[in-house]
Amino acid sequence: MARPVGAVSGSTFAVLLREHRRRNGLTQAEFAAKAGVGVRTLRDLERGRSRPQRATVDLLVAALGLRGAARDEFLAAARRGESGEPDPSGINLPPAPVLIGREPELTNLATVLRHAAVVTLVGVAGVGKTSLAWAAAHRVAARHPGGVAGIVVTEVSTEADTLATVAGVFGVGRASDLPARFAGRPALLLVDAVERSAESAVTAMLWLRNNTPSLRIIATSRRPSGVAGEYVWPVMPLECPPPGLIELPEIAGYPAAELFLERLRGVGHADVAPADAATVGELVRRLAGLPLALELGAARGRILEVSEILDRYGDRVLDLRREPRDGEATTLREAIAGSYRLLEPAERAALRLLAQFHHRWSVELAEQLFADNHPQPDPGGERDVVALLDRLVELGLVSVRGTGPTRFRMLDMVRDFAVEQSEGEGELASFRDRHAVVMARYAARTAPELVGGALREAATRLDDFNSDLRSALVWAGERDPRTALYLASKLPRWWRLRGNDREGRGWLRRLLDHPDNQRADPTTRAWAGLGLAQLAAEHGDGLAELGGVEAALATFTRLGRVTGQLAARTQLCILHQANGDYEAAREHGEAVLRLATRYGRTRDVVVAENNLTWHDIRVGDLAGARRRLVTVQRLAAGVGEDRLRALAHANLAEVARLDGRYAEAVAIGRRALSQVDQLGDPRHKWRVLGCVALALAQSGRVAEARETMVEVGDPPVVELIEAYLTLAEGDRTAATERFSMAAETLAGRHDVRDVVEALVGVASSTDDPKRRRQALTELDDLCQRSAVSLLARERALLGG
Structure with a gap:
């Protein structure tokens, strides 16, 4: 009862x-x-x-x-x-529990309880529904002079004994005495665990609503009661610290971590060391911010260190067990299963399918997952996905966090449970196949937006699906290589932006070489080959993929794909420049400019003009380079290409430095830094920092140069900066050695202009005639091979 x-x-x-x-x-x-x-x-x-x-x-x-x-x-x-x-306060409830992270909810619940006759707190087992209901009842007790009391529904409760218990907690003999007991005064009843005997509890609540209109009810359940006028309040887990935080005070400021740390102290665990801060963050995320899971995890702190708790239970949180109640132990798996059993069969199938998402998803992605000859949300495939998601949110199995389309997320432990069920049903493989297809299509829709003003937002959207994209690649790479190749071919620009060029190159190389992909769609193979070269070029190995880019250009030309031709020729311009074939590089750059102009592709015009700037610098036409970069900035601003505009700004700083206008180079470079920093591309940031540090060193601002140089993550450029600093400090012999080392480390890895600059430094700083002649010989040979003209400043340094 x-x-x-x-x-x-x-x-x-x-x-x-x-x-x-x-x-x-x-x-x-x-x-x-x-x-x-x-x-x-x-x-x-x-x-x-x-x-x-x-x-x-x-x-x-x-x-x-x-x-x-x-x-x-x-x-x-x-x-x-x-x-x-009896308690003289008229509150026949346990004392208000001390809650963490629930104050906003308590405030809002207090407001809702002014108006709603029945408020049902809904959520999965262990989310803290009962504690929140107790605290809310105490919060509004003063507004209910008729009394505040509560009952717990059991599995054997009937309507009659439920009403009898309600009468008892309000101090009367029978339910029929309740109207006189309240005498129209507001009263509040907490009905806990309605789902244990839902039909009887709901019938009793309906009787109370009809016969005691001054009585308000706050109920807890794993699903809504359906009583007329019910206000459903989904109870979500506590907020967890996001990945990336490493400072303990910051992590502890999130409610989930705060509760875990408090419970950890409660079992006698010493204060967590700052070095374990990131481990605490990861653990509470794996425990999904679920209070029951946090308490069970913290209870292990009597024996284990935090890192050991994560190692032991991080991948099997469903096995965490609480002590026996009424003779039966309960694991988190059994608690989640209780909510799962409340679903209709079609809803269970939908939950199992949605569990393939690793992080967040949108209504659109959920619809795609249910489409195409795969299990529908219901047997007829007619149920609205929005209504289905609403049902899962209502039961606390899915949470809604933040704003924007991708705001739905499944608790990690619910996801783990649903995946277990999928495996048991024999459907996991087909579900993961479908997930990989959906992720490939999502990447294909997002990749074209990784340019211009949309770049940052598009990259962030892919970041949000990082774990899903990786999972899809791993799975499809074994089961469906063509889908994996299609997916990988859409990601090179994102990989480059996030510094994952080696990982991306490995995926593309492996998938292009896969036997099943030799007859894959030619366009897909062409884009994959082009992406492979772009990623290889990021760490100086683009020439190894030159043949793939030429094959891609042939494919795009044969199929009449202008976008592909522009991309392939742009990459060939970069690769031939790196190979020292500067005329071929210029020819491809000019071909891009002609093609882009013909088809009105302003962004590609900007790219071509930016690439051709190097050839102006190569022949010593710094004024021409400046004019071209100003054009790049103007056109880039017109098409919202913040990235190319920032890179043009950075190039203007370099042109000013090469022209000996060091103060201007520093000023432009520092303005460019804030723009480049927002791109999230460390290599370009290092390049601008290197330019600023070189200009500072060349102008004798030694202290500033050394301070800036610390942030430059490119050792050969750092060597060149050190050479100028040593020269500025008057040690010509050491400067010569530094310039020589810079020339050696820059050769074959950097712009040939950097090598020319280092050799000029050797020849102009040494007092050894033989060393000077040797350096001049190397310099002359390099200029002839690369068709590089010395700048006026360099000729002046050499006395020519």
Whole structure:
């Protein structure tokens, strides 16, 4: 039958005793031994079967280490238990629990309870529905002079015994006496665990609504009750710290981490070391911010370190177990299964399918996952996906976080459970096949936006699906190589932006070489080959993929794909320049300019003009380079190409430096830094920092140069900066050695202009005639091979 809230007990003291013991992470046997009382005595006190004696209470207080307000509250509850008198406040509920991270919800619930006759808190087991309901009831108690009380529904509750229990907690003999008891005064009833006997509980609640209109009800359940006028309040897990945080105070500021750390201290665990901060963040994310999971995980802190808890339970949080209740132990798996069983068969299938998403998703992606000859949300395939998601959110199995389309997310442990169920149903492989296809299409839609003003937002959208994209690649790479190749061919620009060029290159090389992909769609293979070369060029190995780019250009030309031709020729311009075939590079650059102009492709015009700037610099036409870069900036601004505009700004700084206008180079470079920094591309940032540091060193601003040089992540450029600094400090011999080392490390890895600059430095700084002649010979040979003309400043340094 139903029972008063807290009455496994029958008294407030019983509930309070049990809660304090659990917060200390102790079993009944452990606590009894610590307090010096019998296990049976403790069990009877926690079940409300006996009244506490004064001496026993003192032992319990000492064992719990209660102080201040907590001790006073415990003693007051014990005194009420001794006398059997009711709580004079009119609140027949356990004391309000101390909640973490729920204050905004409590405030909003207090407002809702002014207007709604029935408020049902819905969520998965262990999310904290009951504690939140208790706290909310205490928060609004003053507004209910008719009394505040609560009952717990059990599996054997009937309508009659539920109503009888309600009458009892309000101090009357029968339910029919309740209208006179309230006499029109507002009262509040908490009905906990409605789902245990939903039909009986709902019928009883309907009777109360019809016969006691001044009574408001706050209920907890794993699903809505359906009572007329019901306000459904989904209870979500506590907010977890996002990945990337490493400072303990910042991580501890998130409610999930705060609760975990408090419970960890409650079991006697020493303060967490700052070095374990990131581990705490990862652990509470794996525990999904679910209060029950956090408490169960923290309870292991009596024996394990935080890192050991993560290692042992990070991949099997469903196995975390709480102590036996009513003779039965409960794992998180069993708790989640309780909510899963409330779903209709078609809803269960939908949950299993949605569990293939690793992070967040949108309504659109959910619809795609259900499309195309794959399991539909219901057998007829007609149910609205929005209604289905609403149902899953309503039950707390799916959460909605933030704004924007991709705001739906499944709790990690719910996802783990659903994946287990999918495997048991024999459908996991087909579901993962479908997920890979959806991810490939999503990448294909997003990749074209990785340019211009949309770049940052598009890259962030792909970042949000990082784990899904990786999972899809791994799975499809084994099961469906063509889908994997199609997916990988859409990601090179994103990989480059995020510094994952080696990983991306490995994927593309492996998938292009896969036997099943030799007859894949030619366009897909062409884009994959082009992407492979772009990624290889990021770490100086683009020439190895030159043949692939030429094959891609042939394919795009044969199929009349202008976008592909422009991209392939642009890459060939870059690769031939790196190979020292500067005329071929110029020819491809000019071909891009002609083609882009013919088809009105302004962005590609900008790219071509930016690439051709190097050839102006090569022949010493710095004025022409400046004019071209100004054009690039103007056109880039017109098409919203912030990235190309920032790169043009960075190139203007370099042109100013090469022209000997060092102060201007520093000023332009520093303005460019803020723009380039927003691109999220460390290589371009290092290049601009290198330009600024070189200009500072060349102008004798040694301290500033050294301060800036620290951030340059390119060792050969750092060597060149050191050479100028050593020269500025008057040590010509050491400067010569530095310039020589820079020339050696820059050769074959950097722009040939950098090597020319280093050799000019050797020849102009050395006092050894033989060393000078040797350097001049190398310089002359390099200029002839690369068709590089010395700048006026360089000729002046060499005395020519």
